[in-house]
Every structure is written in C-alpha cells, then in structure tokens.
Amino acid sequence: MFFRSLAAMIALSLCFNTPVLNAQLDVDTLNIPIAMVSALQAAKQDPFAVTNLEVEDIQKQDAAQDVPFLLRLTPSAVVSSDAGHGIGYTALRIRGVDQSRINVTINGVPLNDAESQGVFWVDLPDLGSSMTGLQIQRGVGTSTNGPAAFGATVSVNTLGTIAKPGIRAVLGGGSFGTQRRTLAWNTGMLHDGWSLEGRASRITSDGWVDRASSDLSSLYGRVAKRWQNGRLSFTTTLGHERTYQAWYGVPHIVADPESTEDDILAWVQGSGEYSYGADTVRVNDLLERRAQHNYYRYENEVDDYRQDHYQIHLDQMLGDWNFGGVLYATFGAGYYEQFRQDDDLLNYGLDPLVMGADTLFVTDLVRRRWLDNTLVGTSWTLSRSSRPFSQVYGVSRSFYAGDHFGELIWMDFAAGAEPGDEYYRSLGEKTDLSAFGKWSGEVSGLRWHVEAHIRQVLYQTSGRDNDYSLIDIRDELTFFNPKAGLTWTPSEMLQGFVSAAVAHREPSRSDYLDSPQDSPLRPERLLDLEAGAKTGGDRWAAGVTLYNMQYTDQLVATGQLNDVGNVVRVNVADSHRRGAEFEAGVQLTPALRLDANASFSQNRIAQFEETVYDYDSDFVFENIIVHENTDIALSPNVVAMGMLTVEAPKESALAGLSVSLIGKHVGQQFLDNTSHEGRALSAYTTLDAVLRAERVLTTGQTLTLSLFGNNLLDVVYSATGWTYTYMYGGLGTETTENFVYPQAGRHGFLTLAVEF
Numbered sequence: 105m106f107f108r109s110l111a112a113m114i115a116l117s118l119c120f121n122t123p124v125l126n127a128q129l130d131v132d133t134l135n136i137p138i139a140m141v142s143a144l145q146a147a148k149q150d151p152f153a154v155t156n157l158e159v160e161d162i163q164k165q166d167a168a169q170d171v172p173f174l175l176r177l178t179p180s181a182v183v184s185s186d187a188g189h190g191i192g193y194t195a196l197r198i199r200g201v202d203q204s205r206i207n208v209t210i211n212g213v214p215l216n217d218a219e220s221q222g223v224f225w226v227d228l229p230d231l232g233s234s235m236t237g238l239q240i241q242r243g244v245g246t247s248t249n250g251p252a253a254f255g256a257t258v259s260v261n262t263l264g265t266i267a268k269p270g271i272r273a274v275l276g277g278g279s280f281g282t283q284r285r286t287l288a289w290n291t292g293m294l295h296d297g298w299s300l301e302g303r304a305s306r307i308t309s310d311g312w313v314d315r316a317s318s319d320l321s322s323l324y325g326r327v328a329k330r331w332q333n334g335r336l337s338f339t340t341t342l343g344h345e346r347t348y349q350a351w352y353g354v355p356h357i358v359a360d361p362e363s364t365e366d367d368i369l370a371w372v373q374g375s376g377e378y379s380y381g382a383d384t385v386r387v388n389d390l391l392e393r394r395a396q397h398n399y400y401r402y403e404n405e406v407d408d409y410r411q412d413h414y415q416i417h418l419d420q421m422l423g424d425w426n427f428g429g430v431l432y433a434t435f436g437a438g439y440y441e442q443f444r445q446d447d448d449l450l451n452y453g454l455d456p457l458v459m460g461a462d463t464l465f466v467t468d469l470v471r472r473r474w475l476d477n478t479l480v481g482t483s484w485t486l487s488r489s490s491r492p493f494s495q496v497y498g499v500s501r502s503f504y505a506g507d508h509f510g511e512l513i514w515m516d517f518a519a520g521a522e523p524g525d526e527y528y529r530s531l532g533e534k535t536d537l538s539a540f541g542k543w544s545g546e547v548s549g550l551r552w553h554v555e556a557h558i559r560q561v562l563y564q565t566s567g568r569d570n571d572y573s574l575i576d577i578r579d580e581l582t583f584f585n586p587k588a589g590l591t592w593t594p595s596e597m598l599q600g601f602v603s604a605a606v607a608h609r610e611p612s613r614s615d616y617l618d619s620p621q622d623s624p625l626r627p628e629r630l631l632d633l634e635a636g637a638k639t640g641g642d643r644w645a646a647g648v649t650l651y652n653m654q655y656t657d658q659l660v661a662t663g664q665l666n667d668v669g670n671v672v673r674v675n676v677a678d679s680h681r682r683g684a685e686f687e688a689g690v691q692l693t694p695a696l697r698l699d700a701n702a703s704f705s706q707n708r709i710a711q712f713e714e715t716v717y718d719y720d721s722d723f724v725f726e727n728i729i730v731h732e733n734t735d736i737a738l739s740p741n742v743v744a745m746g747m748l749t750v751e752a753p754k755e756s757a758l759a760g761l762s763v764s765l766i767g768k769h770v771g772q773q774f775l776d777n778t779s780h781e782g783r784a785l786s787a788y789t790t791l792d793a794v795l796r797a798e799r800v801l802t803t804g805q806t807l808t809l810s811l812f813g814n815n816l817l818d819v820v821y822s823a824t825g826w827t828y829t830y831m832y833g834g835l836g837t838e839t840t841e842n843f844v845y846p847q848a849g850r851h852g853f854l855t856l857a858v859e860f
Contacts, residue, residue: 138263139419139428140212143485143496143542144248145239145259149551150544151589151601153242153636153649153685155179159235159264164764164796166232167812167853168276168284168307170225172196172203174232175258177745178240179649179685180703182770184823186350188312188396188848189280189814191320193226193347193407195824198242199653199681200707200739201255202671204612207248210260211339212483213415213432214250218504218534219477219563219613221251227411227436228343229320230305233274233286236264242685243651244587244605244632247540247557249483249500252585252607254630255653255681262324263337263417268292270859278812278853281310288324297330312848314389314398316350333421341413348406349440352399353825356842359395361820368394374839376830395820395846402443402470409438409475429484439472441513449519451572452512452527457519468516471527473570477506481536496542506532506613510570530567530575532613536560549594553603555587561610569617577616581627583608600637607632615659618672620715626675629656644690653681660709660777661737662828671826676777678710679736695753700746707739712777716838718831727831734779738824742771742787760798767791775827775842783829783842788821790814805860811852818850 146152155178165174169190172183182200186193196203204222208215216223225231241257248257269292276284288303303324310317321344328337357363357371368391373381377399381387390397416431446466449456457464481502488495509529512521521527538559545552564578589603611625619625631654638647659673683705691697711732718725735741747766752758773785795811825844831837 138211138261138417139426139485139487140417140430140483141259141261141263142426143428143487143498144209144212144246146241146246149591149593149599150246151553151591151603151634151636152245153179153634153651155240155242157238157240159237162232162235162238163857164794164810167278167810167814167855168230168282170194170229171231171260172225175238175240176768177701177747177766179687179701179745180242180683180705180743182740182743182823184845185847186313186845187309187316187318187347188350188846189282189309189851191282191307191309192311192316192318192345192350193224196223196225196258197738198240198256199651199683199703199705200736201681202738205254205609207245207250207253207257208260209249209258210341210413211263211415211417212249212259212430213413213434213481214479214502215260216250217477218479218502218536219506219532219565221609221612224409224411226318226320226345226347227409228341228413229307229322229345230284230286230303231260231322231341233288233305234262234303234324234341235260237261242649243634243653244585244607244630247498247542247555247585247587249498249538250502250536252559252583252609252630254607254609254628262326262339262341272857272859274855274857276853276855279848279851280312281308282853283308284855293330299326299328299330301326311348311350312396312851313350313846314393314396315348315400316398317348319346320344335417335419337417339413339415339417342410343412344410346406346408348398349400350398350845353843353845354395354397354399355390356822356825356844358390358397359820359822359844359846365391375841376839377841377843400443402441404441404470405443407438407440409436411436424490425486425488427484427486429482431482432480434479436478437474437476439474439511441470441472444469444471452521453572454519454521454527457517459517464517464519467519469512470514472511472513474509474511475506476509477504479504491546493545494543497540499539500537502536504532504534504536508532508567508570528568528570528572530565530569532563532565534564535562549592551591551593553587553589553591555585555605557585557587559583559585559608563610563613563616565613565616575617579610579616581608581610583627597641598637598639600635602635603633605632605634606630611659615673619674620662620672623675625659626657628658628675630654630658631656638687644688646688647686649685651681651683651685655679655681658709660712662715662776674713676709676712679708681705681707681736681739683707695751697749697751698746699749700744702744703742705739705741707736707741709734709736709777714776714778714829716829716831718834718837720831720833725831729778731778734777735774737775737777738773740771740773740787742769744769760800762794762796764794764796765791766793770823773824775825775844782840783827785822785825785844788819788823789817790819790821791816803860805858808855808857808859810855810857812854813850813852815848815850820846820849822846 173190176183239259245257272288274286286305290301307320323342326339483500485498540557587605591601593599607630609628633652636649661671687701689699714729716727749764752761769789775783793813798808822844829840
C-alpha cells in the first residue's frame with residue numbers, strides 16, 4: 105500500500121511539473137559550491153591522504169550492501185558483516201581503526217552516535233543510491249564536525265550538482281533470499297530555480313547466517329531553491345531496520361573446515377558458553393550448521409530501530425566570500441529484544457519469589473532494551489579562496505539526549521512484575537561545541553596549510569543502568585587540535601606533501617560504564633605524522649603515503665564484549681600505528697585497466713596488561729599478565745587489493761559491456777592485544793567479479809544490468825571476532841573462548857537499473 109501510494113504521488117508530481125521542465129534557468133550560474141561540504145573536505149592540494157569516490161564509482165560496486173562494502177576496495181579498508189554478506193549490521197575498519205573512531209558526516213552533519221561514537225549504517229539502508237560523492241581522508245585529516253578522526257574521516261555528500269530530470273528504478277535479487285527495490289526521481293531545474301528529488305528503497309534478506317534476516321527501508325527527499333548566488337535546501341532521510349541478531353558469532357573451531365565433529369564436541373565440553381555440553385539444542389545446531397550457526401534461538405531476538413534525519417542548508421556568495429550553514433535534527437528510537445534463561449531476579453529489582461517451601465531466585469524472561477535519542481545542532485562556515493591565500497572559518501554546536509530504558513515483556517515467574525514494566529532508565533546528555541580556522545597560501549613554490557581546531561565536550565549520564573546499578577557520570581573536556589603541512593607541486597605530473605596533526609577524543613558511554621580498569625578513564629591523544637607523493641601520466645597514476653600515528657592513552661579492546669556486543673576497552677599509555685600505503689592504476693590497453701593498492705603496517709602497544717579472572721571455589725581471583733610490544737587487536741599488517749577491468753570499445757557492438765575481477769587480501773589479525781597465536785584470525789584472500797552491461801535505447805532510456813559474484817573461490821574466512829580467557833583453579837587451568845564472524849561463501853547478486 106505504501107509503495108502504491110508513493111508511486112501515485114510521484115506520477116502526480118511529474119504530471120504537474122512537465123509543462124515547466126523546459127523553463128530551466130542557466131545551470132552554470134547557479135551551480136555554486138556547497139559551503140559546508142567544501143569546508144570539511146580536503147582540497148586537491150591539502151596535505152592529507154585522500155580518496156575520492158564519484159557517483160559512477162559507487163554505483164559500480166552497489167549490490168544492495170551497506171556503505172562499508174561500497175568502500176572495501178579503498179586503501180587500508182577491512183569490512184565485515186554479522187550476517188555474512190554485507191546486509192544488516194556491517195563494520196568498517198581503516199588502518200585497523202574501528203568505525204567508532206572514524207569520523208563520518210553526511211553533508212557536514214555528524215553521523216556518529218554521540219554516546220557510543222559508533223556508526224550504524226544499517227539505520228540508513230541504500231544510502232549509496234542517494235550519494236553524489238564521497239571522500240575518505242585517512243589519518244586525522246582536516247578539521248571537521250563531530251568527534252575527532254582517529255583513523256579516518258568519511259564525508260558523504262548527497263547534495264551534489266544539479267541533476268538532469270528523470271527517474272531511476274533498480275530491481276535486484278540474489279543469494280540468501282536477498283531482494284532490492286529502489287525508485288529515485290529528480291525534476292531537474294524547474295521554474296525560478298526550484299528542484300525536487302527523492303528516493304524510496306526496500307531491501308530484504310534472509311542472511312547467510314541462520315535466521316540473520318534483514319528488513320530495511322528508507323526514504324530520501326530534497327527540495328532546493330536556487331538563485332543567482334545562493335541556494336537553500338531541505339533534505340530528509342528516513343530509515344528503518346529490523347534485523348535478527350547475529351551479534352554473538354560462532355566458536356572459532358567450527359569456522360575451521362578441517363575440524364571434525366569430535367573436535368567440536370571436545371571443545372564444547374570445556375566451553376561455558378554452551379554450558380559445558382549441557383545445552384544440547386545449541387550444540388546440535390552448532391554441529392549441523394557449523395559456520396552458519398546462530399547462537400540465538402528465540403524467534404523474536406531482533407533489533408528494531410528507526411532513524412530520521414532532517415537538514416536545512418543555506419549557501420550564499422557574499423562577494424569573494426562563500427557563506428554556508430546548516431540546521432539539523434536527528435531522531436532515533438528503537439529496541440532490541442532478548443530471551444534470557446535463568447536470569448537473576450535481583451538484576452531487575454525484583455525480590456526472590458517464595459512458592460511453598462521453595463524460593464526462586466531466577467526465572468526465564470523476555471526483555472526489551474530501548475534507546476530513544478535526539479541530536480540537534482547547527483554549523484556555520486565562512487570561506488574565501490584565492491590563488492595566493494585561502495581561509496576557512498567554522499563554528500558548530502550540538503546537543504544530544506539519549507533515553508535508555510528497559511521493559512520486561514514476559515516472565516516465566518512474574519515475581520510481582522507486569523508486562524511492560526520498566527526495570528531501568530537512564531539519561532545521557534552531551535553538548536559539543538567547536539570552532540576551527542584553516543589558512544593556506546603559497547611561498548616560493550610551496551603551498552602551506554595551517555589549521556587550529558578547538559572543541560569542548562560535556563557528557564553526563566545518570567539513573568539506573570541496564571544491570572540495575574546506579575550511575576552518575578559527568579565529564580567535561582576541552583581539546584585543542586592543531587594541524588600543519590606543506591604541499592610541493594613541481595609539475596602537473598608530480599605532487600608531494602608532509603603534515604603533522606593532533607587529535608583528541610573522549611571516551612564513549614560504554615567505556616565509562618564497562619571499563620574494567622580501576623583508574624579513571626583518560627581521553628585519547630593522537631599525533632599523526634604523514635608524508636606522501638603522487639605522480640602520473642596520460643595512461644597511469646601512482647601514489648604512496650607514509651604515516652606514523654603515535655597514541656597516548658589510546659583506548660584498546662581487551663578482546664571482551666559487553667552484553668550487547670560492544671567491545672570493552674582500556675587505556676594504554678603508549679601505542680602506535682605506522683605504515684605505508686601504495687596506490688596505482690594503469691590503462692594497459694584501450695580496453696584493459698589495472699588498479700591496485702596495498703598497505704603494510706606495524707600496529708603495536710608498548711605494554712598491555714591482560715586481566716584474567718580465576719573462578720576458583722567461592723572466590724574470584726584477578727590475575728594480571730603483562731605483555732610488551734604486542735600487536736593491536738584486529739589490526740592486520742597487510743591489506744591489499746587488485747582489480748583488473750576489461751571494457752568493450754565504445755564503437756563496437758559490445759559497447760557498454762565491462763568485466764572486473766577483484767582480489768582482496770587481508771593479513772593475520774589478533775583478537776586481543778596479547779599477540780597470542782591461539783587468539784588470531786588467519787589471513788585470507790578473496791576473489792570477486794562484476795559483470796556490467798549498459799545500453800542506451802533509441803527511446804532515450806538507459807538500461808544497466810549488473811551481476812556481482814562474491815567470494816568466487818568459496819574461501820572460508822572470518823574478518824573479525826572476539827575472545828576472552830579465564831581460569832578455574834590457578835595456572836594451567838586457562839580456558840580461552842574465541843568467537844568469530846564467518847563471511848559467506850560463494851554467492852551472487854543481480855541488479856537491473858532503468859533510467860529515463
């Protein structure tokens with residue numbers, strides 16, 4: 105019903121607009137730069153490591169997967185998917201840094217959650233269909249809004265340039281019951297500078313992992329008014345996701361194709377996660393499904409969340425100055441539902457239940473944990489560019505409020521509770537105020553670049569946490585983040601740069617609540633030194649970037665997860681990420697192109713204290729094991745990609761046909777910071793292929809058929825995981841639980857796009 109109504113509205117709108125489609129204004133005089141996006145992105149001569157993706161680049165890799173999988177071919181990028189195939193909950197790491205440390209903006213508006221600092225791409229499905237460009241800055245990068253970049257910045261642009269009027273429809277289907285339906289439209293420039301565009305999308309999938317289903321929908325709309333030297337636009341993006349949880353992963357042993365059923369049963373007997381073999385239902389499913397096993401059995405173990413984004417952008421030329429601003433609001437609300445077996449009544453504020461001569465302290469129950477949050481803010485920039493000297497100034501302020509609360513939906517033994525009763529509630533609030541200035545100019549053939557960025561953060565949360573403990577946290581921090589660099593361009597064929605940048609970052613909500621360290625958490629500090637060069641000719645291009653990211657008090661994963669799947673982190677005094685990134689592309693023949701990149705890095709912690717608990721008898725002993733010069737968790741030393749593309753000549757009968765073969769290699773990764781070989785993910789190499797055929801019909805429509813073949817070699821591999829170790833009776837009784845997230849074997853997806 106929804107899509108039928110939407111289609112009727114589109115048709116009606118186009119009917120009314122048809123008479124004025126030819127009454128367009130002069131596009132060239134109205135195509136002014138988007139001030140907010142330009143201010144936060146790195147320019148061509150800025151001294152930062154940058155990758156730009158255009159609309160065509162994005163569409164060629166768009167197989168209905170989340171944004172991380174659209175970026176998987178860029179330097180130093182590693183992606184993973186809970187469901188195994190890139191739809192649902194997905195994650196991106198760049199230079200080994202997880203996406204809670206990657207600054208992400210959409211049209212200059214922060215996308216990172218203010219409390220968790222994470223990016224939940226699943227909340228905005230099919231975002232790639234609305235992108236008009238994307239920039240990745242590796243390292244600290246240039247000053248931007250929101251939390252500091254501790255590994256990279258991803259700047260998404262949906263405002264773009266003035267598009268031609270038309271409609272684009274995409275239908276797709278593939279492995280694991282995956283389906284995609286997208287309808288996008290654009291009126292082009294209408295009378296008096298008005299333009300309208302929109303998109304409606306629905307993506308569903310059963311998932312490769314058992315029951316890891318996804319039901320995703322989104323709407324995008326934009327209304328813009330342009331005049332001779334300015335523009336005002338209203339943009340909205342609405343997203344809703346309902347996914348069956350696959351957060352737990354699977355035991356590492358079942359992801360090993362050489363492990364036998366006896367091996368798995370022997371491991372199960374020593375695993376507390378499977379009740380030492382007593383949880384026969386899960387054990388039998390583990391044996392049957394192996395890498396596709398889902399630990400969760402409750403039929404409604406789902407995550408259900410809605411997120412709505414509203415943005416008003418203003419751009420105005422004031423002589424030589426470009427003024428821009430944005431007012432924005434992001435509203436989110438949703439829950440995840442969980443079945444809990446033999447849960448302690450005291451965790452829910454309930455007294456033990458007396459039944460005759462028996463007293464019950466535990467019960468089976470179903471709970472929902474809710475988050476209802478709001479982010480409102482504004483950012484303004486003023487810039488002036490000229491050949492000898494350019495300057496940009498910006499200021500932003502935002503306020504976030506997150507309401508965390510839990511409900512009891514069902515209990516085997518009620519113990520006085522009613523369905524819908526709350527058992528905890530807390531409020532988290534965060535105020536973020538920042539200002540920056542950027543200046544650049546040329547002296548004796550060198551272009552210098554200097555930035556000063558100051559940010560003040562106030563975070564506070566109080567109430568009762570989800571473990572029923574009382575919390576009262578308040579932390580106010582002020583950061584100064586300077587940046588400076590030089591760019592040397594001796595010719596059109598050669599350019600080099602050097603830069604130094606400082607960034608600071610506050611702990612996340614879960615860091616404050618879950619950290620096992622006794623001392624107060626400290627904010628992180630990063631000094632990023634980078635140097636790079638790029639060169640090229642008519643048929644080739646190459647580049648290299650060297651980086652030294654030196655951290656003070658970096659928060660690193662212990663290898664453990666909290667009860668909702670977030671990593672538990674602690675401060676380490678001294679750590680670093682150092683490496684070299686290489687990029688190259690060459691047009692071997694008019695029909696044959698080769699692109700490649702490779703990253704080689706060293707990611708180390710000077711000293712890491714591992715905490716291992718000994719659950720001996722009625723007491724719990726804490727053992728501290730000191731490790732020196734160890735690898736940072738989930739930070740491979742080698743990441744490489746190669747893509748060979750064959751395109752049919754434009755004048756041939758096969759014009760519009762192209763085939764790409766894509767190889768991706770990720771080196772060994774450790775699951776924690778101990779460099780323990782028994783807690784490591786093996787290196788893996790995958791091969792993908794994309795077959796694309798595009799044809800313009802005589803009636804003007806463009807048809808594009810794309811066939812995506814993923815993991816063609818059917819490699820069994822895992823891209824991420826978690827671990828913890830415990831004892832039961834002193835040294836020699838250690839048990840390590842390794843859980844990983846296997847990715848799907850050979851699978852494919854087919855899309856048909858029609859533009860008219």
